[in-house]
Structure formats: C-alpha cells, structure tokens
Amino acid sequence: MLQVPFIRSNKATVIKQLAKRNIDATEMIDEVIALDENRRGLQTKLDTILSESNNLSKEIGNLFKSGEVQKANALKEQTSQLKEESKQLSDQLNQKVEALNELLYKIPNVPNDLVPAGNTDDDNEEVFRAGETPKLHDGALPHWELAKTYDIIDFELGNKITGAGFPVYKGKGAKLQRALIAYFLDKNTAAGYTEYQLPHLVNEASGFGTGQLPDKEGQMYHVTEDNLYLIPTAEVPATNLFRDNLLNESDLPIAVTGYTPCFRREAGSYGAHVRGLNRLHQFDKVEILRVEHPTRSYDALNEMVEHVKGILNELKLPYRILRLCGGDLGFTSALTYDFEVFSTAQDRWLEISSVSNFETFQANRLKLRFKNAEGKNELCHTLNGSSLALPRVLAGILENYQTPEGIQIPEVLVPYTGFDKI
RNA sequence: GGAGAAAUGGCAGAGUGGUCGAAUGCGGCAGUCUUGAAAACUGUUGAGGGUCACACCUCCGGGGGUUCGAAUCCCUCUUUCUCCGCCA
Numbered sequence: 375m376l377q378v379p380f381i382r383s384n385k386a387t388v389i390k391q392l393a394k395r396n397i398d399a400t401e402m403i404d405e406v407i408a409l410d411e412n413r414r415g416l417q418t419k420l421d422t423i424l425s426e427s428n429n430l431s432k433e434i435g436n437l438f439k440s441g442e443v444q445k446a447n448a449l450k451e452q453t454s455q456l457k458e459e460s461k462q463l464s465d466q467l468n469q470k471v472e473a474l475n476e477l478l479y480k481i482p483n484v485p486n487d488l489v490p491a492g493n494t495d496d497d498n499e500e501v502f503r504a505g506e507t508p509k510l511h512d513g514a515l516p517h518w519e520l521a522k523t524y525d526i527i528d529f530e531l532g533n534k535i536t537g538a539g540f541p542v543y544k545g546k547g548a549k550l551q552r553a554l555i556a557y558f559l560d561k562n563t564a565a566g567y568t569e570y571q572l573p574h575l576v577n578e579a580s581g582f583g584t585g586q587l588p589d590k591e592g593q594m595y596h597v598t599e600d601n602l603y604l605i606p607t608a609e610v611p612a613t614n615l616f617r618d619n620l621l622n623e624s625d626l627p628i629a630v631t632g633y634t635p636c637f638r639r640e641a642g643s644y645g646a647h648v649r650g651l652n653r654l655h656q657f658d659k660v661e662i663l664r665v666e667h668p669t670r671s672y673d674a675l676n677e678m679v680e681h682v683k684g685i686l687n688e689l690k691l692p693y694r695i696l697r698l699c700g701g702d703l704g705f706t707s708a709l710t711y712d713f714e715v716f717s718t719a720q721d722r723w724l725e726i727s728s729v730s731n732f733e734t735f736q737a738n739r740l741k742l743r744f745k746n747a748e749g750k751n752e753l754c755h756t757l758n759g760s761s762l763a764l765p766r767v768l769a770g771i772l773e774n775y776q777t778p779e780g781i782q783i784p785e786v787l788v789p790y791t792g793f794d795k796i
Numbered sequence: 797g798g799a800g801a802a803a804u805g806g807c808a809g810a811g812u813g814g815u816c817g818a819a820u821g822c823g824g825c826a827g828u829c830u831u832g833a834a835a836a837c838u839g840u841u842g843a844g845g846g847u848c849a850c851a852c853c854u855c856c857g858g859g860g861g862u863u864c865g866a867a868u869c870c871c872u873c874u875u876u877c878u879c880c881g882c883c884a
Contacts, residue, residue: 417845421853428853431865435814440866446864453864620806620843753841 375478377739378410391484393622394491394700396517399481406477412730413470416630420463427456440732443494467573479588483735485700486672492699498712499699504683505692511778513590516719517648517769520776521547524796529650531598539640539655546796550771550783551658553790554764558660562684563769567631570607572611574634575602580614583740585706595637602792604637609660609758616665620751623745624786627674628665633658651765652724663741668734672709672757675731678759679711682727685761688786691770694723708733713762725767729759 377388381388385403392399423714430453437446460712521527526547532540543551563569581603582588586594595604605611612630621628636659649659661683666674680694686693698710734753737743746752781796788794 412882415839421846424854424864425852429866432815434864439814450864455866 375475375735376484377483377734377738378406378474378478379542381406382725384409384411388484390584391487391489392482394485395482395703396493396701397482402477404479406474406481408473409470409477410432413467413474416463416470420460420467423456423460423463427453427460427543430456460779480539482703482705483708483732485703486731487710488697488709489703490699493701495696495702497699498696499704500694501711502683503685503694504694505690505693505716507718508774510718510773510776513720513778514773514776516650517772519719520772521650522591524781526796527651535785536775537655539653541651541654546793547768549791549793550768550796551683551764552707554757554762554767555658555660555785557787558685558761559631559633559788561688562631562660562662562681565681566628566631567714570612570615570630570632571616572605572608572632572634574605574637574699575600575613576605576610576614577602580610580617583737584610584613585739586610590705591627592641593639595639600748605634606638607636607760608632608634608659609663612661612663613756613758615739616754618741619740619742621665621754622747623667623744626665626667626744626754627670629662631660632663636661638672648736651769652720655766659760659762660762662759666755666757667744667753668755671733671757674755674757675709675711675729678729678757682713682729682759682761686713687714689767689784690769691767691774691784692718693726704728706730706732706735708735711759713760715764715766717769718774720774724769726763726766726770727760731755 376388378597381403389399390404410636422564434446434449434453436442437449455502474703492498515523518527519528519531520672526543526545528542528544530536531542535542548758552566559569559711560592575597580600581591581594586603586606594606596602597604611634612632616628633657635728637656638654638728662678664671664674664678693713693715695711696714698704698707698712703710707730710730712725713729714723716722717724717725733755736756739754740752741754742756743751744754771784772781775784779795783791783794783796
C-alpha cells in the first residue's frame with residue numbers, strides 16, 4: 375500500500391499517474407488525507423489525556439507510599455473521567471485508522487512514468503522482439519496434440535485424479551520439466567541469486583504482505599481447516615522471508631530464487647485459451663526476487679529483464695517483451711515487463727514471465743526496511759519476476775521444435791535431459 | 797494427539813503490581829590512548845506515532861480483561877522446548 379506521507383506531499387502526481395490505470399483517484403486521495411488529518415488530531419488529544427492520567431497515577435503511587443491514603447483516594451476519583459474520555463477517544467481513533475487502512479488497501483500502486491496509458495493488453499507496448507519464428511512442416515500440431523502423440527503429458531489422467539487444469543507429465547515429458555527447472559535454477563544461481571526451497575502453503579499475514587489479501591482471496595486455494603493458502607506464486611513465500619525486517623544498507627541488494635509449484639483457482643477462465651498447457655490450476659515456476667535500495671531498483675529491474683532475455687536466447691525461442699499499460703498493470707506493481715513466447719501452432723503469444731518493480735508498495739505492508747546513511751529507517755524496494763514459468767515454455771519448445779521426425783530438445787537442455795529428441 | 801515448561805531490546809539474560817522502555821553482559825557505533833591496530837577506559841546504542849524541533853503517547857509473542865497504575869495478576873490465541881503416543 376501507498377505511504378500516507380507520500381500521498382500527502384505528492385497528491386497531484388499520485389492522481390495523475392493513477393489515471394493511467396483509468397482510475398479517478400481524486401476522491402479517494404482527498405479522503406485519505408482528510409482521514410489522516412483527523413486521525414492525527416485524535417491521536418494528539420488522546421495522548422494529552424493519557425499523559426494526564428499517567429501523571430495522576432504516579433502521584434497516587436507516591437501518596438500511597440508516603441501514607442497519605444485519603445489524598446490518594448481523592449485523586450482516584452479524578453481518574454475515572456479521564457478513563458472514560460480516553461476510552462471514547464481511542465475507540466474513535468481505531469475507527470479512523472481502520473477506515474484509513476481499508477481505503478489504502480483499495481488504492482493500487484502508482485505507475486511509473488514509463489507506463490503507457492491504456493485499457494487492455496492491446497495497449498501494451500512492445501519493447502523488444504527476438505528469435506525467428508520457425509517455418510513448421512505440414513501437419514505441425516499444437517502442443518496438446520504433440521503431448522498425446524508422444525505420450526508425454528496426459529490431461530485426461532489429471533482430470534480423473536483431480537480435475538481440469540492438473541495435467542500429468544510422464545516419461546520424457548516429466549524429465550523435460552525437471553530439466554527445465556534445474557536449468558533455470560542453475561542460470562539464476564550463476565547470476566548471483568541464492569536458491570531457496572519454500573513452503574507451498576502460507577498464512578494470512580503472508581498473503582497480506584504481498585497483496586493477495588484482502589480482496590484477491592478468490593484466486594487462491596484456501597485450506598480452511600488450518601486457515602492456510604496454497605501459494606499462487608513463489609513470490610508470496612519468497613517476499614515474506616523478509617517481512618518485518620530492518621536491514622543494514624550493506625545487506626542490500628538481496629537476490630533470491632526458488633522453484634515452487636503454483637496453485638491458482640482461475641475462476642471464470644474458459645474456452646480455447648485454457649486449452650492444453652495455456653492455463654492451469656497447478657503449474658511449476660522458478661521465481662527470482664530482489665530486495666533493493668530505492669535508488670537502484672530500476673537498474674535492478676533492467677538487470678532482471680536482461681537475465682530472463684539471456685535464458686530465452688539460449689533456449690532459442692521466439693519471444694517478445696511488453697511494457698504493460700496502466701490498465702493491464704498488476705495492482706501492486708509500478709512497472710511490469712511481460713515476456714511472451716510465440717506459440718507457432720496456435721499462432722498466439724503466451725505469457726511466460728512477468729518482471730515487476732513494486733517499489734515500496736509491498737515493503738510498506740511487509741515492514742521491510744533498511745537503515746539508510748543518515749541512520750533513518752527507510753522502506754526497501756521489492757522486485758520479482760519469473761525465470762521462468764514452465765508450462766508455456768514447454769508449450770513453446772514442443773511447438774517450435776517439432777519436426778516430422780520428432781521434437782528436438784534445445785541444445786542447452788540436453789545435458790539436463792540426457793536425450794536430444796522426443 | 798496427551799502432559800508439562802517457556803516467550804523480555806541485535807544476542808544472552810535480570811526483573812512478579814508504582815519514577816521499568818526496562819539492570820547486567822556481549823555485540824554495534826563514537827571518543828581517549830596508539831605511527832596504525834589490538835587491549836583498556838569513557839560515552840552512546842530498540843521501534844512506531846507526533847512535532848519545525850522539543851514535549852508527549854504507544855510497544856516486554858498476539859488479542860482481551862482486572863487495577864488509579866501491568867513486563868509483572870487473570871482469560872485466550874500463537875509459537876518454542878521437554879516427555880509420551882503416532883508417523884514420511
């Protein structure tokens with residue numbers, strides 16, 4: 375969530391930038407400022423009363439000590455009114471704080487200057503394109519047909535044991551998945567990211583820290599018995615590693631990578647776009663995450679983009695990079711680059727990575743700070759990205775590397791798979 | 797799952813109703829001494845709100861209660877440890 379002091383001193387900019395998301399935030403921002411002023415006024419009043427009653431209590435204590443019981447009892451009577459007042463004030467104060475927070479939860483992050491205005495993914499700005507779209511032979515198939523032909527992914531079996539969106543990988547399909555995970559992790563650790571194995575279920579506080587809660591709980595599977603959520607992305611446990619941390623400036627930057635399965639309810643998705651591996655309830659993903667000094671975070675974002683590019687170049691897949699427009703930008707993000715791989719057989723682009731700078735938006739909720747050069751506590755910037763999401767990369771490989779004789783394995787993966795053809 | 801014990805500042809650890817935001821030690825920072833360093837000595841060292849800055853307020857695992865007054869008493873939740881049971 376946004377910081378109130380920031381809103382107060384940058385009101386015009388905040389409203390202007392939020393307009394890129396097609397939000398007129400004028401009213402909300404005004405209300406935030408009014409509620410905050412109100413809150414501070416109440417706080418000051420309450421503090422005064424508490425101060426008075428603290429003094430009285432001390433006096434009473436001293437009187438008891440010196441044996442002046444009657445005087446002490448007389449003073450006791452005075453405290454009851456103060457108590458009543460302070461109770462009322464603190465109730466009012468709590469209401470204000472709650473109202474303020476509820477409002478703040480509804481305000482998305484302020485888009486960066488680079489974010490183009492726009493409504494839908496049509497308005498995203500293509501900033502890079504690489505890789506040749508291969509000319510496929512006659513009779514080239516979409517990946518779900520290839521999966522069947524070569525018996526490497528079984529969607530029906532997943533259907534039987536769980537339901538739609540939970541495919542079963544088998545044989546060389548399973549091995550290829552494992553190879554991709556190992557390859558991605560190796561690339562990430564070689565680039566300085568520390569590998570973590572993270573919990574796949576998280577508590578409410580963690581869901582809140584990264585912005586899934588409140589409001590977006592419908593996207594996550596919820597284990598009500600224990601009030602835990604299945605992670606929709608490793609971003610949630612990875613970012614929450616640093617919840618409530620007060621770091622030294624020298625601890626920054628922090629770079630983390632981890633592989634986890636991801637679980638998404640994807641309520642409301644339907645049709646051809648959920649065919650095959652396009653959209654699943656459970657999928658594998660390797661994530662990279664950075665905790666950065668505010669002055670460096672956009673350099674870090676570029677480094678992450680370059681890193682993901684490096685991987686896709688090695689895999690020799692056709693891909694493009696989009697800068698998301700305001701309408702398509704995630705709630706918590708200030709600037710996001712999406713990577714899409716070209717699905718030749720489907721003739722469409724599939725999102726395989728999303729690299730974002732959240733600036734202080736998550737850090738504020740997480741209370742993730744560092745001590746700056748002046749000795750003041752300052753919020754860190756958090757960033758994360760996929761490197762990479764497995765199913766669509768797999769789809770891209772199957773479709774783009776298919777030949778009449780079988781599916782070639784990208785050269786960099788062969789040491790991991792142990793075979794060069796399916 | 798059952799029984800018991802515990803949770804205090806970066807860490808260790810005192811504090812069982814009244815100048816306790818909290819002794820002491822370690823660590824950190826600054827200074828003295830030193831050519832420099834170490835050692836020694838001296839000082840300093842939690843967070844949030846609030847203020848131009850002070851003042852002031854809140855925080856001793858979380859929440860609630862008793863009391864004029866709670867780190868200290870009561871209730872509750874969570875976590876950790878020990879023992880028993882079960883178990884990949």
